[in-house]
Amino acid sequence: MQRLALIAVPYAWLLALFLIPFVIVFKISLSDIALAIPPYTPTLKDGFGPFFSALDFENFAFLASDDLYWRAYVSSLRIALVSTFLTLLVGYPIAYAMARAPEEWRPTLMMLVILPFWTSFLIRVYAWMGILSQEGFLNQFLLWTGVISTPLTILNTNTAVYIGIIYTYVPFMILPIFAALDRLDGSLIEAAEDLGCSRFQAFWLVTIPLSKNGIIAGSFLVFIPALGEFVIPSLLGGSGTLMIGKVLWEEFFNNRDWPVASAVAVILLLILIIPIILFQRNQQRQAEDEA
Amino acid sequence: MKKLMMSSAVLALCATSALAEEVRVYNWSDYIDEALLEKFEEETGIDLIYDVFDSNEVLETKMLAGGSGYDVVVPSGTFLQRQISAGAFQELDASKLPNLSNMWDTVEERTAQYDPNNAYSINYMWGTTGIGANLNKVQEILGADAPIGSLNLIFDPASMEKLAECGVHFLDAPTEMIPAALKYIGEDPDSHDPDVIAKVEPVLAAIRPYVQKFHSSEYINALANGDICVAFGWSGDILQARDRAAEADNGVEIVYNAPSEGALMWFDQMAIPADAPNPEGAHVFLNFIMDAQNMADASNYVYYANGNKASQPLLEEDVIGDPAIYPDAATLANLYTTTPYPAKVQRVVTRLWTKIKSGT
Numbered sequence: 001m002q003r004l005a006l007i008a009v010p011y012a013w014l015l016a017l018f019l020i021p022f023v024i025v026f027k028i029s030l031s032d033i034a035l036a037i038p039p040y041t042p043t044l045k046d047g048f049g050p051f052f053s054a055l056d057f058e059n060f061a062f063l064a065s066d067d068l069y070w071r072a073y074v075s076s077l078r079i080a081l082v083s084t085f086l087t088l089l090v091g092y093p094i095a096y097a098m099a100r101a102p103e104e105w106r107p108t109l110m111m112l113v114i115l116p117f118w119t120s121f122l123i124r125v126y127a128w129m130g131i132l133s134q135e136g137f138l139n140q141f142l143l144w145t146g147v148i149s150t151p152l153t154i155l156n157t158n159t160a161v162y163i164g165i166i167y168t169y170v171p172f173m174i175l176p177i178f179a180a181l182d183r184l185d186g187s188l189i190e191a192a193e194d195l196g197c198s199r200f201q202a203f204w205l206v207t208i209p210l211s212k213n214g215i216i217a218g219s220f221l222v223f224i225p226a227l228g229e230f231v232i233p234s235l236l237g238g239s240g241t242l243m244i245g246k247v248l249w250e251e252f253f254n255n256r257d258w259p260v261a262s263a264v265a266v267i268l269l270l271i272l273i274i275p276i277i278l279f280q281r282n283q284q285r286q287a288e289d290e291a
Numbered sequence: 292m293k294k295l296m297m298s299s300a301v302l303a304l305c306a307t308s309a310l311a312e313e314v315r316v317y318n319w320s321d322y323i324d325e326a327l328l329e330k331f332e333e334e335t336g337i338d339l340i341y342d343v344f345d346s347n348e349v350l351e352t353k354m355l356a357g358g359s360g361y362d363v364v365v366p367s368g369t370f371l372q373r374q375i376s377a378g379a380f381q382e383l384d385a386s387k388l389p390n391l392s393n394m395w396d397t398v399e400e401r402t403a404q405y406d407p408n409n410a411y412s413i414n415y416m417w418g419t420t421g422i423g424a425n426l427n428k429v430q431e432i433l434g435a436d437a438p439i440g441s442l443n444l445i446f447d448p449a450s451m452e453k454l455a456e457c458g459v460h461f462l463d464a465p466t467e468m469i470p471a472a473l474k475y476i477g478e479d480p481d482s483h484d485p486d487v488i489a490k491v492e493p494v495l496a497a498i499r500p501y502v503q504k505f506h507s508s509e510y511i512n513a514l515a516n517g518d519i520c521v522a523f524g525w526s527g528d529i530l531q532a533r534d535r536a537a538e539a540d541n542g543v544e545i546v547y548n549a550p551s552e553g554a555l556m557w558f559d560q561m562a563i564p565a566d567a568p569n570p571e572g573a574h575v576f577l578n579f580i581m582d583a584q585n586m587a588d589a590s591n592y593v594y595y596a597n598g599n600k601a602s603q604p605l606l607e608e609d610v611i612g613d614p615a616i617y618p619d620a621a622t623l624a625n626l627y628t629t630t631p632y633p634a635k636v637q638r639v640v641t642r643l644w645t646k647i648k649s650g651t
Contacts, residue, residue: 033634035377039355068645134458134518156504239463239505239648247645253348254465254641256355256634 022269029262030055040258059263069247069264073271076244079158080227083165087222088215090166091173095214096207098174099181110178113171125164125235132160132236156238164232169225173218180214181207213286220279224272244268313338314572317353317361319559320345320508321531322416324592331579337572345508346464354379354564361564362573365415368405368558369466369631380411380562387574388413390581398598401628402558412560413577414598416527416590419556419618419626420467421549423510423529427542428457428520440548442475445523448497455501458519463505465644467555468495470629471523474553481629485639495647505648511535517543525557526615527595534594547615549622556626558598590616 032054034041042054063069098109116124131137132155139151154160184207192202208215230245237243244264251261320343332339342361344350347370353359354366354374366374374380385391391413398414406412424439432453438444445451451459461468470480472491482488503519510522515535522529526547533545561580563573579585587605590597594610596617603611611617618626632640 035373035634037355037357037377037379039377066642068642135516153503239499239502242649250641250645253346253352254644255638256348256351257638 025262025265027055028258029059029260029266030057031259031262032058033257033259038258039256059259060267062260063263063267069244069267072242072244072247073267075242076227077271079161079165079233079243080223080229083162083169083226084219084223086162087166087170087173088219091170091218092177092215094170095174095177095181098178099184106182113174116171121168122231124168125232128160128164128167128236129155132163155236158237158241160236160238161233161241164236165222165226165229168232169222172221176217176221177211177214180211184210213282216279216282220275223275224279227272228268312336312569312572313340314363314569314576315340315342315361316363316576317342317344317350317359318363318365318415319343321511321528322365322559322593322595324588327585327588330585331576335575335579337575339576347466358566359564360568362567362569363561363576364564365559365561368402368560369629371412371560371562372405373631374562375406375411379565381565381567381570382410383413383563383577384574387571388578388581390578390583393581393583393586393599393601395598395600395603398558401556402560402598404628404630405558406560406562412562413581415559415561415580416593416595416597417556417558418526418595418616419549419554420462420471420523420525421529421547421554421615423514423522423524423532423545423547425457425514425517425520426544426546428517429454432457432520439546440551442471442550442552445521446472446475446494446498448501451498451501454521455503458503458513458521459501460510460513460519460522460524461502461505462510462524463507463648465640466629466632467557468523469640469643470555470627471550474550474627480553480555480627483630483632483636485636488636488640488643492643492647499647514545515539515543517541527593530594530613530615549615549618549626551625553625553627554622556628 028040031040031042033039042051044051046054094113098106098113101109129136133139134151134153134155136155138154139148142148143151154163188206188210189202192206193199197205228245229243230249233241233243233246234249248261248264248268251257251264255261314337316339318341322343323341328339328341331337347367350364350366351370351374353361354364355377357379371380394413398417399409402412402414403409422439422442422444424437424444426439429437429439429444433444433450438450443450444454445459445461469488469491472494473482473487474480476490476494478487478490507524508528510519510524511528511532512535513519514522514529514532516539517536522532526549529545529547533547536543536545561577563570563577567573580589581599583599583601584605586597586599587602590602590610591607594613594616596610614622
C-alpha cells in the first residue's frame, strides 16, 4: 500500500504536468483556425458529438506539404548537436580541473559554476548583446589590441547563437561530469600508469570511460533544451537563423494559427521523446550498476 | 529596458496597497512619459499597473486567448478591426468620457475605417512608417545626394549593398514591410491578392543579404548608438533615436523621412477588453489620457502625433511644427492606409515573410 502511494506521486506529477497539457495541445493540433476567442474550433461548447467529428489530421498534412518545417527541424537539430558537442569540449576540462582541485577548493569552485544562475537568464543573454555588438566590448577590445582593424559582425549570426547556447548551458554539462569525476577512484589511474600507460593513455582509457555517464547526462541536459531554444536565437541570432522555436512563435503569433503551431509542437515532442527515452534508459542502467 | 524597470517599479508600488482599486494598462514600449503614470495615480487614487509589448502579434495573441487581465490595451488599426470581429472588446460608454469632445475629427474619420463610429476605441497616437538614417554615415557611403527620403534607399540593391557595411535594420512586421515594397514597385500597397503580394518576393530577396536584422524595437538604440546607419521603422521611434543620440552627444545625427513615394499611415487605438476586470477604471484612464494637457505631454515626450485636437495648442514647436510628425497637407495626401488580411492571405503573407527572412 505504502509502496503504491510512493509510486503514485511521480505518476501524478507526470499526469498533471505532462500528459494533460499534451492532450490539450494535441487536441488543438487537430482543430481548425477560427476568428474567435479562443482562435480555433471546435471547442467542447459545441457538444461531444460534433466536437469529435470536427477533429482531423489536416494540419499535419499541411506541415508535410511545406519544406519550411522540415528545414527548421533539421537546422534546429544541427544547431543543438553542434552546440552540445562544443559545450562538452568547454565543459569537460572545467569539470576535470574542478575534480582535480584540492578538496577544500571544490565547494568554492562549485559555487562559482552555479553563481551565474543568480542573475536572470534573460539579463545574461542581453549582456551578451552588449559584448558581441559592433560597438561592443569584444570588438572594442580587439580593435584596441590591434588584432583586427574593422569590427567583426558576430551579433545576429549563428556564431552568436552558439556562443549564447554554450554559455547558458555549460553548467548543466559541468555538474554531471564533475559528479562522475569526483567519484573516480584515483588509484585506478595510478594502476594504469604503473602498468605502462602514458598520462594521456590513462586519461583516454580510464578517466573518459569512467566519466561516460556524466558525459551522457550532461549532453542530454544540454541537447534537449537547446533543440527547442527560442530566446537565444531570437535575441542573438540573425534573420537567417532558422530554428523550430522561432517557427513555432511565428505560427502562433504572426499567423494566429494555433492548430498549426500545436502540430509543430507535437512533432517537436516526438523528436525529443527518442533522446529522452535513451536518457531514461541510461539513468536506469546507471542506477542498476550502482545497486 | 528603462521602460521595463519603470513598470516593475510601478508594480512594486502597487503591491504595497493591494486592496486599492487598480487599472492594468498594456501599451507599446517607449510610448509614454512616465510622469503621466504617476500623475494618474495621484489624481485618481487608482493604482496603475503598466506593462509593455513591442508587436501587435503579441497583443493579439493575448486578446484571442482571453483572460489577459488588462483593462486598457493599444492595438493598431487593422489588428483592432480583426479583434473587434472576434469579440475581444467592449463598447465604450461615452457618458463616462467627457473628454471625447477633445478628439480630432480628421483622425476620427480615418480610424472609423477600422472601428465604425469609433464605438470601441479612442486614438492614442498615429504616425507613419518610414526611413531613419544616420545622415553622416549614409552620406559618407552614398555621397551627399543619397536618396534618404526615398524607398530607393532601402529597396535598391545597389544602395543596400553599400549600406550593408554600416548596418540596416527592418521592422519585423510583414504588414508594414510588404505594403512598402508593393508601393516601391508601383502596386496597390493594400492589395489582398496573393499573386500581387508575391511580386514583392524578388524585390525583398534581392536586398535580404544586406539587412542585418528584422526587429521592431531594437533599432531605436541601435540607431542612436551608431551601431546601424539605416532603419525602416516607425516615425516616433526614429525621432526618439534622434533625441537619444543628441542627448548622448555622440556625434550621431539621425533624420526621419516618410518615403516620398507614399508612406503607410497607422493608428494606435486604446480599447477596453471584453473581459476587463475593471472597465470603470479603464474609462477613467481613457478620459485622463484624452485630457488636452496630458495628451500634449505624451506627444511632447514620444514625438508621435495624436488624435486630440484640443492638445495641439499645448504641443511644443518641435512636435507640432515638424512635418515628420504632423505632416503638411501635401504629405498627408500622399499617405495610405491598409486593411486587415483574411486568414488565408495572412498565411501567404507570413510564409512569404519567413521565406524572405530565412531564405527558405
